[in-house]
Amino acid sequence: MKTKIVINAKYQHLKEFIGKLPVNFHTQGEVLFGGRNIIRDIPVGDLRLNVKAFKVPNIINQFVYDNFRISKARRSFEYANLLLEKGINTPDPVAFLECKQGFLFKQSYYISIQENFDGLMREFNTGELAGREDLLSQFAKFTADMHQKEVLHLDYSPGNILYKKEGQSFHFYLVDLNRMYFGNISMDLGCRSFRRLWGNEEMIRFIASEYAKARNFDQDKCIELTLLYHRKFWEYFTKKHPDKKAYT
Incomplete structure (x- = not known):
């Protein structure tokens, strides 16, 4: 060997x-x-x-x-x-x-x-936005910054995004890195990257809006695209896995 x-x-x-x-x-x-x-x-x-x-x-x-x-x-x-x-x-x-x-x-x-983290995006399977606005706003801005640096995580799923909290600031970390894309990331590609996230429509709409503002995209179009890709992904996923949903 x-x-x-x-x-x-x-x-x-x-x-x-x-x-x-x-x-x-x-x-x-x-x-x-x-x-x-x-x-x-x-x-x-x-x-x-x-x-x-x-x-x-x-x-x-x-x-x-x-x-x-x-x-x-x-x-x-x-x-x-x-x-x-x-x-x-x-x-x-x-x-x-x-x-x-x-x-x-x-x-x-x-x-x-091996890092110690305060949480990960997998926690948001309850899908509720109330009380989480600050964290989710910072997450959307983190994603926007990453995309502006021409980095796209191709498995941007809840278990691969972790965070630490310092005061009022959240610091996000990426894991499971073997599938990445490096290059220009359009609004369509950026909105599509949110499709695997857990959360209800209100939460996904909020993330898309904050992401659009951070990247100077049209907010209505960005929200529309993000919700479209999110629905399509979870409709397909739940057909294959009836016991799993985007939120509970």
Whole structure:
């Protein structure tokens, strides 16, 4: 098994730990997520590391990732560094690791600093706007700023947007970074990016209005587009998952 490791210069002292991940991953720390990909919170010295093990691709993609496509772990690491360079928050990237066997790509890992957050956008499944205006206004402005910096998170879903609160200010962080777009973001593309958010129509309308103001877009058109994409997404999603809704 051939292993490639790239480590952030600040965390070179973790080289030994990172090199042993393929052997030790399943016996260390606490499982935070146990789906297709597995995420663990692992303490190492005075640090807590968030280690994401990506599912081994199918046999065709094992060849593709080895020869033609950049791995999800590498993209996560490189995109995290790009976001930080642009002044967009994400947990500090530590390293990525890729395991290959012959001409086939096997396991890969992305390691970042495990942060403590005050909340995440997944909390808004009740869909109510009242009392949340300040947070949601700042979230819309954060999104507008990100889009003006030509960054689009392609999985802008409630579980991938977290925040910390300092006084009256909210600081938003992005996670799950392996799918990003960098380039000009039109009003249509920007409004479409809100489609996965949880919340009722009043909440989505408020976010769209604040986003439009921050980007000097036509508010009525922006609201119309955002609601359209939001409805279409959730109509399709709930047909496939009848037990899940955009809000409760």
